[in-house]
Amino acid sequence: MKNSITRIRRIGQLSESLEDYLEIIYNLVQKQKVARVRDIAQVKAVKMSSVTSALKRLDRKGLANYEAREFVELTKAGTNLAKRLIKRHNFLKKFLIEVLKVDPPTAESDACSMEHVLSSQTMNRLFDFSEFLQSQPCGIENIVKIFEKSYLNHDGNN
16 A cells, blocks of 8 residues: 555644645646646535635645636645645555445545644554555455454444
């Protein structure tokens, strides 16, 4: 799980909401080559005026280039930060699903919350633990099976 993930330090200087905007902009650009205010508003389920306000803050912080009625672009720093946030999110989601056997919708929601609040120390320990699991001679799959058998109810309520 760790091999494609580098250690990620806690971002710190942005609110959870601004971090979400960075991720949304990055994902929109990856999918449709451009990010528009209306598309960002639709994904985040907020008014366009809220998006505009957030984009101005990201612009002031040097993370995005925003001008009214233009496409939104992330700066190099914004792109790098968005990639780190997305890696953090994806790692947490995968860990929750594959190791802890959390159902995918819950894992998605929990990963979204966790990615914004976990310290770099905790994230690094999770990465280390994941790497440790993968390095075991019996394999991560067997360890997860033992965990499931020992700690999880068979009815999925745990």
